Amino acid sequence: MNNMRVLAEEEETSDxxxxxxxxxxxxxxFAKLNARLKGIEDKLEQLKQEKEALxxxxxxxxxxxxxxxxxxxxxxxxxxxxxxxxxxxxxxxQASVSSQLAKLGAVAEECERGMKxxxxxxxxxxxxxxxxxx
Amino acid sequence: MVEQKFPESxxxxxxGIPKAPFIANVEEYIGGPDGDVEGPLKDFQDAIAKYRYMDxxxxxxxxxxxxxxxxxxxxxxxxxxxxxxxDRKQKADDxxxxxxxxxxxxxxxKKPLTTTFELNDTLFAEAQLDxxxxxxxxxxxxxxLSYEIPEAITLLRSKLDAAETSLKTAxxxxxxxxxxxxxxxxxxxxxxxxxxxxxxxxxxAEEAAKREKES
Numbered sequence: 178m179n180n181m182r183v184l185a186e187e188e189e190t191s192d193x194x195x196x197x198x199x200x201x202x203x204x205x206x207f208a209k210l211n212a213r214l215k216g217i218e219d220k221l222e223q224l225k226q227e228k229e230a231l232x233x234x235x236x237x238x239x240x241x242x243x244x245x246x247x248x249x250x251x252x253x254x255x256x257x258x259x260x261x262x263x264x265x266x267x268x269x270x271q272a273s274v275s276s277q278l279a280k281l282g283a284v285a286e287e288c289e290r291g292m293k294x295x296x297x298x299x300x301x302x303x304x305x306x307x308x309x310x311x
Numbered sequence: 312m313v314e315q316k317f318p319e320s321x322x323x324x325x326x327g328i329p330k331a332p333f334i335a336n337v338e339e340y341i342g343g344p345d346g347d348v349e350g351p352l353k354d355f356q357d358a359i360a361k362y363r364y365m366d367x368x369x370x371x372x373x374x375x376x377x378x379x380x381x382x383x384x385x386x387x388x389x390x391x392x393x394x395x396x397x398d399r400k401q402k403a404d405d406x407x408x409x410x411x412x413x414x415x416x417x418x419x420x421k422k423p424l425t426t427t428f429e430l431n432d433t434l435f436a437e438a439q440l441d442x443x444x445x446x447x448x449x450x451x452x453x454x455x456l457s458y459e460i461p462e463a464i465t466l467l468r469s470k471l472d473a474a475e476t477s478l479k480t481a482x483x484x485x486x487x488x489x490x491x492x493x494x495x496x497x498x499x500x501x502x503x504x505x506x507x508x509x510x511x512x513x514x515x516a517e518e519a520a521k522r523e524k525e526s
Contacts, residue, residue: 198333202495205490212489218483251392252385254428255435266392 200302207295207309214288219280224278231271238264324487326480328365331358332489332496337505348506355499358445362492369485375476383474388466394460396424400442 183184236296238260241247258266296309322330334340341351424440445457448466458466 196497200334201494203335205493208493209486209490213486248427252389254389254426256392257425257427 203295203299205294207299210288210292214285217285221281221285224274224281228274228278231267231274235267235271263265324484326484329485330485331494333494334501337502338411348502352499352502355495355502359492359495362495363487365488366485366492369481369488373478373481373485376474376481380471380474380478383467383471387464387471390460390463390467393446394464397460
């Protein structure tokens with residue numbers, strides 16, 4: 178009981194601004210966007226790596242002979258493809274990765290923009306009483 | 312203590328997850344300055360426990376779907392590849408009938424497809440795929456069905472779509488549940504602080520009364 182009192186009294190000195198429902202909603206939205214962005218970041222990184230690998234592969238494949246057979250991975254197994262066919266498949270894969278990357282990048286950007294807006298508003302109201310950085 | 316109308320009477324999200332109420336005014340919520348806080352606090356704890364449980368199961372669901380989607384996509388890619396090959400071979404055959412000549416393209420398509428596939432972890436084997444119109448899809452529950460290639464593609468596409476929509480709603484629900492959890496936690500903290508403040512005020516009032524008596 179005594180502990181509880183001390184804690185509350187200390188807290189009260191820093192608790193100057195009343196948190197309204199709107200503020201709470203904004204804080205929630207911020208948290209939501211932050212979590213969403215975190216989830217996307219990993220995937221984005223993964224896609225970027227994949228794209229890099231495919232780009233490397235593209236330069237590598239250009240150097241091989243046209244009548245050469247290459248092993249191209251599709252799903253879990255490797256296909257023995259003639260080089261021109263492999264190039265076609267590679268283009269398909271590159272296009273798919275690029276479009277995914279663009280889509281996710283747009284979502285991430287949207288999250289960041291929303292968070293920036295909310296940060297401005299919430300910091301203006303709560304100042305040091307709130308911390309919106311990681 | 313009258314049973315709080317919680318959370319049945321409240322708003323819900325599209326999947327029927329109830330929305331948590333935001334308690335702006337504690338005194339009003341518990342019904343006056345002498346209202347009971349134990350009951351509502353217990354209700355809050357129950358609600359938080361329920362949301363936590365939903366959070367857990369949704370997280371699991373999300374993980375399951377995130378594992379499943381790449382699998383479906385890979386299968387779909389492979390079947391689509393087979394179809395492409397098949398179409399090309401068909402075309403090459405037609406050409407052969409018409410022109411009676413073997414150009415380079417048709418020869419490439421006519422060769423049987425060789426694959427190196429994973430027999431087990433780190434163990435690979437080679438296999439030649441005969442041209443085929445049918446593929447076998449594993450449907451789960453120890454059942455495998457044979458499908459014509461176009462049918463298989465349709466099925467896989469619809470499965471992929473369903474899984475992706477399902478993942479999207481799972482993520483939506485997850486975000487919703489997390490928000491409700493925060494709201495309930497904030498409510499709990501507010502009510503708790505309010506109760507502490509009330510106790511302190513009561514005590515100082517008592518002390519003041521005592522002092523008055525003594526003097």
